[in-house]
Amino acid sequence: MPPPLPRRRAWGESAEPTPPPPLPVGPPEHQTPVDPWAGVDTGGWDLPSAELPPLPPLPPLPPLPPTMPHPTPPATRQWSGPPAPPVGSHPVSPAAAPRSPQVTGPRMPTRPTSPPAPPPTVPKQRRGRRSTPPPAAPPGWQAPKGYVPVPVRRRRRWPWLLLLTLACCCGCPAYYGFPISTQYPVQAALPAEVDDLKLRQDSRSTEAARQLENEVRREHLLAEGTFAGVYSTSGGKQVTVFGGTGFRFSPESDAEAEISRLTERYALEAAESVDTGVRGRHERCAVGRSDGGDVVVCTSVDYGSIATGVFTRLSVADSAALLNTLRAQIIQPKS
Structure with missing residues (x-):
């Protein structure tokens, strides 16, 4: 019979020969015990011990306070079913098994629970009023002789504050805005006649008006x-008027600046303020000289225009009045 072929190596099996398994070791009870202290002199280990003094007696403990008896817990319901059948016996049906009486302990009465109390409400306090009333007079108190109670009236300041706010928010813009709305925008046009004044159309007057403009x-x-234009009367009075239209932020300053600009040309004296009777319109007049004769120069400025006139043979009051008449005919609101 031929010998068996060598076994083929499985996938992943190592080519090294498998070592033989170790020999099983017997249980320790079958081995001989070894004494580690065999042959060692252990007689010198018995050392004398020093005697320690006895401890003092401890003080007695204080007596414990009496304890309250622990309340007896309520009896619990016991199992009332049938007893377990003995081993090897047949089970008994629940209908045939005898029932033992149920033992229940005394039931504790249940206390009805009340709903939780709502949180206390705090009364709302009005602003500016006291939350608590004034203290009452003590019992038996009497007012002195001749005393008459007078109720104290509290002053309310909020209406005055409201009126002041409305005045500042509405009154100030209306006060300053009304003159501006009536004086701007405007347009200018020279009429041919103003009262007894007639506009001169000759070349000399036209050239002078063009230079002024x-x-x-x-x-x-x-x-x-x-x-710009030159007016005259049959009696020999002459009036030269010139100016312009456009919005002006400070009419009073512009009136003073115009008089200062014409001071050197007409050798003007100190200017004086003239009341126009129109809010937002400012007028200045000064006496000077031109072509060897006395003249009065007046300028009138508001938020929408400026008008200046040079008058001969007229007083300061008459010149100011005539300038207001001229500007009323020349300057008109823009449609």
Whole structure:
């Protein structure tokens, strides 16, 4: 019979020969015990011990306070079913098994629970009023002789504050805005006649008016329109008027600046203020000289226009009144 073929190595099996398994070791009870202290002299280990003094007696403990008896817990319900059948016996049906009486302990009465109390409500306090009433007079108190109680009236300041706020918010814009709305925007046009004055159309007067108009345009760069003209009467009075239209932020300052600009040309004296009777309109007049004769120069400025007149053979009051008449005919609200 041929020898068996060598076994083929499985997948992943090592080519090294498998070592033989170790020999099983018997249980320790079958081995001979070894004494580690065999042959060692252990007689010198018995050392004498020093005697310690006895401890003092401890003080007696204080007696414990009496304890309250622990309340007896209520009896619990016991199992009332049938007893377990003995081993090897047949089970008994629940209907045939005898029932033992149920033993229940005394039931504790249940106390009805009341709903939780709502949180206390705090009364709302009104602003500016006291939350608590004034203290009452003690019992038996009497007012002194001749005393008459007078109720104290509290002053309310909020209406005055409201009125002041309305006045500041509405009154101030209305006060300053009304003159502006009536004086701007405007337009200017020279009429042919104003009372007894007639506009001169000769070449000399026309050239003088053109030069004045260019000067107004050069001095007032923000002017929207300019005008200039020479008027005269049959009696020999002459009036030269010129000016421009456009919004002005400070009419009073512009009136003073215009008089200062014409002071050197007409050798003006100290200027005086003239009441125009119109809120927002300011007028200045001064006496000077031109072509060897006395003249009165007046300028009137409001939020929408400036008008200046040079008058001969008239007083300061008459010149101011005539300038107001001229500007009422020349300057009109823009439609």
